Amino acid sequence: MSKQTTRSTGRKKKSDAKPTADKVRNDVFRVFKNNPTRAITLKQVNVIVTAQNAGIKVNVRDVIQSLMHEGLVEQLGNGKYKLRMGQADYITGVVDMTASGTLYVMVEGMEKDIMVDARNSGHALHGDTVKVLPIRTRRNGAIEGEVVEIVQPSRKNYVGRIELSKQYAFVRVDNKKMPNDIFIPLRETKGARDGDKVLVRVVEWPMTMKNPLGEILDVLGKAGDNDTEMHAILAEYDLPYIYPTEVTDQARKISDQITEQDYRERRDFRSIPTFTIDPADAKDFDDALSIRRIKDGVWEIGVHIADVTHYVKPDTLLETEAQERATSVYLVDRTIPMLPERLSNELCSLRPQEEKLCFSAVFELNENADVLSEWFGRTVIFSDRRFSYEEAQQVIETGKGDMQEELLRLNELAQKMRAARIKNGAISFERAEAKFELDHKGKPIRVYFKEPKESNILIEEFMLLANRKVAEFIGKKNPGQRKEKTFVYRIHDTPSPEKLIEFKTFITRFGYTMKAEKGHAVAREMNKLLGQVKNKAEENIVSTLAIRTMAKAVYSTENIGHYGLAFDYYTHFTSPIRRYPDMMVHRLLAHYLAGGKSEDQDYYQRQCDHSSAMESRATEAERASIKYKMVEFMQDKIDQQFNGVISGVTEWGIYVELEENLIEGMVSLRDMTDDQYVYDDKAYRVSGRHHGRTFSLGDRMRIQVMRADLARKLLDFEMVDKYDFDTRRLESVGKNSG
Numbered sequence: 001m002s003k004q005t006t007r008s009t010g011r012k013k014k015s016d017a018k019p020t021a022d023k024v025r026n027d028v029f030r031v032f033k034n035n036p037t038r039a040i041t042l043k044q045v046n047v048i049v050t051a052q053n054a055g056i057k058v059n060v061r062d063v064i065q066s067l068m069h070e071g072l073v074e075q076l077g078n079g080k081y082k083l084r085m086g087q088a089d090y091i092t093g094v095v096d097m098t099a100s101g102t103l104y105v106m107v108e109g110m111e112k113d114i115m116v117d118a119r120n121s122g123h124a125l126h127g128d129t130v131k132v133l134p135i136r137t138r139r140n141g142a143i144e145g146e147v148v149e150i151v152q153p154s155r156k157n158y159v160g161r162i163e164l165s166k167q168y169a170f171v172r173v174d175n176k177k178m179p180n181d182i183f184i185p186l187r188e189t190k191g192a193r194d195g196d197k198v199l200v201r202v203v204e205w206p207m208t209m210k211n212p213l214g215e216i217l218d219v220l221g222k223a224g225d226n227d228t229e230m231h232a233i234l235a236e237y238d239l240p241y242i243y244p245t246e247v248t249d250q251a252r253k254i255s256d257q258i259t260e261q262d263y264r265e266r267r268d269f270r271s272i273p274t275f276t277i278d279p280a281d282a283k284d285f286d287d288a289l290s291i292r293r294i295k296d297g298v299w300e301i302g303v304h305i306a307d308v309t310h311y312v313k314p315d316t317l318l319e320t321e322a323q324e325r326a327t328s329v330y331l332v333d334r335t336i337p338m339l340p341e342r343l344s345n346e347l348c349s350l351r352p353q354e355e356k357l358c359f360s361a362v363f364e365l366n367e368n369a370d371v372l373s374e375w376f377g378r379t380v381i382f383s384d385r386r387f388s389y390e391e392a393q394q395v396i397e398t399g400k401g402d403m404q405e406e407l408l409r410l411n412e413l414a415q416k417m418r419a420a421r422i423k424n425g426a427i428s429f430e431r432a433e434a435k436f437e438l439d440h441k442g443k444p445i446r447v448y449f450k451e452p453k454e455s456n457i458l459i460e461e462f463m464l465l466a467n468r469k470v471a472e473f474i475g476k477k478n479p480g481q482r483k484e485k486t487f488v489y490r491i492h493d494t495p496s497p498e499k500l501i502e503f504k505t506f507i508t509r510f511g512y513t514m515k516a517e518k519g520h521a522v523a524r525e526m527n528k529l530l531g532q533v534k535n536k537a538e539e540n541i542v543s544t545l546a547i548r549t550m551a552k553a554v555y556s557t558e559n560i561g562h563y564g565l566a567f568d569y570y571t572h573f574t575s576p577i578r579r580y581p582d583m584m585v586h587r588l589l590a591h592y593l594a595g596g597k598s599e600d601q602d603y604y605q606r607q608c609d610h611s612s613a614m615e616s617r618a619t620e621a622e623r624a625s626i627k628y629k630m631v632e633f634m635q636d637k638i639d640q641q642f643n644g645v646i647s648g649v650t651e652w653g654i655y656v657e658l659e660e661n662l663i664e665g666m667v668s669l670r671d672m673t674d675d676q677y678v679y680d681d682k683a684y685r686v687s688g689r690h691h692g693r694t695f696s697l698g699d700r701m702r703i704q705v706m707r708a709d710l711a712r713k714l715l716d717f718e719m720v721d722k723y724d725f726d727t728r729r730l731e732s733v734g735k736n737s738g
Helices: 003-008 021-033 042-052 060-069 226-236 245-252 260-264 317-325 341-347 389-398 404-423 454-475 497-510 520-532 539-549 580-593 601-637
Strands: 073-075 081-083 091-097 103-106 114-116 129-137 143-152 157-164 169-173 182-184 196-204 213-222 274-278 287-295 298-306 329-331 334-336 355-366 371-382 385-388 433-438 444-450 489-491 554-556 641-649 653-658 664-668 677-680 685-688 694-696 700-709 714-724 729-732
Touching: 021 042, 021 060, 021 081, 021 129, 042 060, 060 073, 103 143, 114 129, 157 182, 157 213, 157 226, 169 196, 182 196, 196 226, 213 226, 226 329, 226 601, 245 317, 245 341, 274 389, 274 454, 287 404, 287 454, 298 371, 298 404, 298 454, 317 580, 317 601, 329 601, 355 454, 355 580, 371 454, 371 580, 385 389, 389 404, 389 454, 404 454, 433 601, 444 601, 454 489, 454 580, 497 539, 520 539, 539 641, 554 601, 580 601, 601 700, 601 714, 641 694, 653 700, 653 714, 664 700
Parallel strands: 114 143, 182 213, 274 385, 664 714
Antiparallel strands: 073 081, 091 103, 091 129, 103 114, 129 143, 157 169, 157 196, 169 182, 196 213, 274 287, 287 298, 298 355, 329 334, 355 371, 433 444, 489 554, 641 653, 641 700, 653 664, 677 685, 685 694, 700 714, 714 729
């Protein structure tokens, strides 16, 4: 018998009701379907089915004879039975687990996921690839199934708090997609103390055990300590939080001397006015700008990027580590660099008053910001000044300060380039960024938001120019060129028509419309809409949904252009300290500038896929750190009331974003006892069956903070009032209303 059938013997029905003939038939047939290639004896079937129908004597032989008559089961010569060929209709997919233990199996090509009740999960966990047997179709068309085999375990690691007793230990996992505590034998706790945060993995989950059996991989420290919690977030997303000693040792041995040969092989920009603009707390400066007037109305602009690949060579430990990490990770209170600090903060950082090696894109621009000429190659620079964004902004606003002539000219050109981009169909997403003021222990004492200003736009526009022009230089075929050269592009597909229709329907509730359906007309309409909602109560929810309507940007060797930026060619060239794709671009550009032939596309596509996946993982970790700090910020605000906007609606609850700080929490539907609420996924709302009250995405609410679960990064709200857009008044709702 299969492993999965053995698991089934542990499940007992507690009901004493007599099973129907259909149920017994289905139970018998399921034994064969769970074991499509196995020959099974009558006795084995009888044991399983009798266990499933406790206390009832079942005539399994008659049922099997009936299945044979229907052509579903066949008898073998040795007295065993087997599923007839062609009768197995299993579906393979990947598990998405919920906090209740219910699974949703995501199947490629299927519009709806297959729902699997916790009792039919076969001990599958989140991320497992499983084989599912569909067992019924519900009235709403949803398919319900049963896991019959775990094809490939996810091997996911979990973070949680360990609880020790005299006999055993359990890890209470923070991740809501693991609803079960993980059992740890006392001899394998690796010195963890009661209440410590640990990294754990599931070793096995026998059907005879209520909880999975795990092993401790690392003891992260005392729960609640800031460093522990930040390391826990990195560990949860399988991101590194320390550097191997051998990697840092290799970085430490790299010389910081610029040789005579380096000077000879590079274009010299040391005498040209050059500066950096970065956040005030930045330590790695990977881009600098230079500017000088060539003649009346023409300026030479240098976009100088740290020459990381001069120091990080192929087939070294540093290269392997950078390739595996693929990106730096930015949490609320720290940066986990892709490269060791010897490189990221010292050798490759374009620090002021130091000569540095760069890979540069140099342009001649006229007064209209048109590119008259371009040059790409290796350089040596000397940064005269390091500006923070705030310092550069003050010079732009006042016209006074260090290098004011250079800053004002670059700002003027940047604004013209930006206007041209928007006119050509680029979408202008300008969302305020959540920032935290932390005390000396890392505890948030203030939440505030930073709007992008002209100094940010100045840097952004020249980085976009360099990225676009490098991609065009390699990507555009020259006359006589037979095929495109292998290159790493940053691509962004057009919006999904289905998502666009849903978005256009949603914004009508606020009185807005979008007529465009495809192409750059959508971008123009989107920019118009974003301008209309600026500084309105619904601005954040509308802009958030607009972003969700867009496709996700990824790395690829197949160029389809960048829809959001309205560029036919685009890449990432400007941040090799923190992004591995930029290192690949530097190497490919240098190779082609030297006359090299097209490189292996399959190899670079694999690296693109890995980099896109790691970027996504790093983004999730960053969001998790923000959520953690937001919940931590709200811990002392239990029972306080706030105004908010419904930012999400699901079958289990209503998510509300607070107006004053954009912190999000959830009102559970089970706590709204004034009615029975039904979820409508097409209309983004829940509606009461009896009183007809509805709660839709974008509705304004007044809520009360009930709980702040720091371990799971969750805030529980209770609804106090709903703001009615039609009558412009508050109506009392919630568990105490009638």
